[in-house]
Amino acid sequence: MTAVEQTRHLATAIPGPRSSALISRKNDAVARGVGTTMPVYAARAGGGIVEDVDGNRLIDLGSGIAVTTIGNASPKVVEAVAAQAADFTHTCFMVTPYEGYVAVAEQLNRLTPGSAEKRSALFNSGSEAVENAVKIARAYTRKQAVVSFDHAYHGRTNLTMALTAKSMPYKHGFGPFAPEIYRAPLSYPFRDAEFGKELATDGEVAAKRAINVIDKQVGADNLAAVIIEPIQGEGGFIVPAPGFLRALLDWCRDNNVVFIADEVQTGFARTGAMFACEHEGIEPDLIVTAKGIADGLPLSAVTGRADIMDAPHVSGLGGTYGGNPVACAAALATIETIEADGLVERARQIETLMMSRLNQMQADDDRIGDVRGRGAMIAVELVKPGTTEPDAELTKALCAAAHAHGVIVLSCGTYGNVLRFLPPLAIGDDLLNEALDILATALADLPA
Incomplete structure (x- = not known):
């Protein structure tokens, strides 16, 4: 198997035509109760990248909900x-x-x-x-x-x-x-x-x-x-x-x-x-x-x-x-x-990088009420400006913006206002920083 190139790349809009066709097939064949987060269909994955059927390479901050911790299709x-x-x-x-x-x-x-x-x-x-x-x-x-x-x-x-x-x-x-x-x-x-x-x-x-x-x-x-x-x-x-x-x-x-x-x-x-x-x-x-x-x-x-x-x-x-x-x-x-591969220590390195970036984002934007987590299990809780009132709509909009720019992120929380990050431990710092750059820009562009 050829290794997946470790760069984000958007060959089409999200979703592309092949994913769109599969979405239609899914709606006709799969029970409605089975939902999906991303409007793309995966073709290959490895390291910190998921490649879809249209050739888009997405930065993976979800790991299949904390499953592919060591990276997808890990060689061993x-x-x-x-x-x-x-x-x-x-x-x-x-x-x-x-x-x-x-x-x-x-x-x-x-x-x-x-x-x-x-x-x-x-x-x-x-x-x-x-x-x-x-x-x-x-x-x-x-x-x-x-x-x-x-x-x-x-x-x-x-x-x-x-x-x-x-x-x-x-x-x-x-x-x-x-x-x-x-x-x-x-x-x-x-x-x-x-x-x-x-x-x-x-x-x-x-x-x-x-x-x-x-x-x-x-x-x-x-x-x-x-x-x-x-x-x-x-x-x-x-x-x-x-x-x-x-x-x-x-x-x-x-x-x-x-x-x-x-x-x-x-x-x-x-x-x-x-x-x-x-x-x-x-x-x-x-x-x-x-x-x-x-x-x-x-x-x-x-x-x-x-x-x-x-x-x-x-x-x-x-x-x-x-x-x-x-x-x-x-x-x-x-x-x-x-x-x-020393992946316990790698998780700590990811925590240091992500917490530093996210804490700076919090200092710049009071809609980030809390930054928390450990290792490569980090989250931000989004709130109405200057309050602790949960903002689920902002969270939904920020997720959608990230998805459109080729970053896989997940939301969670009782109030639907938490953005969670679960990157594979095989991801590189360059991809993490690029993903966080995209999120920071997307949040700044969303109205308060």
Whole structure:
């Protein structure tokens, strides 16, 4: 395969004629509920570039929503996938098992935070892994209730929709949802500042607020698990105040409640650590991973303390495709690439570059209310000038302008006013700076 040229290039307007034709075909063939962000159809991708069917080369600040963390079509992954596919594509691990599954579990047990003996189980999607983490926690504690948090996103299946906070587009019209799901307030420093500096900056104070709600609405005697994203993804790249996660974990340990870290979006070097929990020095009981685990192939996992992971009865966990051998080969090559190429450090370099540029943009434009994130998981929250009122329309317009100029960006947040950046760690500084130049110009051109 010829490497994709690492320059932005617009051969046509966005979308071009071939993409436009595919949009028409999609409308006739694909269910309306499956939406798309960009009005282009991909032909090739690599490094920091996605090339569409019309020959346009777009700067990738999305990584397929934090999936192609090491860069699309990464060479070691391509080689490993081809070799495994030539041997066999499937036998079902529950029928005739294979070494790749075991090897991925060994790597996850080694890499995830925590020094205790660990076990792993492999699945297909983040949602599926979250559901299995809940099953495992219920089996271990013999309790039923689960607490998630404001602004949370945990998936699109019935149970994970119940755990997810945002109604539109994820939950609206799809109920009733799974029972025994409760919600507690998150530490959201930018918004908590409206209620006082202490709440916004002291994670232990924010945790007391959450624990008070949990005690009153659920009670520890009924609670199997607390599940939280160490840095929220779809909810707006919210980084809790220091001490929030630690205080929650301590409370869980004191009350026989399983602490589940959903690292589907934050895992595998994305935040400048192999896992985001490491930034707070915490060791979750269970950790859920997916997205960046296999560079685009469908794979997910639950990893955790052996005594908890071994609570379900034999054959209580599994699935026909879980831990598919081709996906396992991709995961092993992905982990090898992260470690060999120093991509954890690369994520920190990306953070330094992006935060510097975005903080300067914030100083020049009061519509940027907040700049936050870690590693190559950075966001800006857009507001009405001089206020903290969310500006979803400005966010939508800025995304559209970026897309038209060949920059792939995504929005998120409960209020639809957060622009999120998830560049592949293989992207060059020149492409990052060019993309940020385009965004700065586009924002300046949009009316206040």
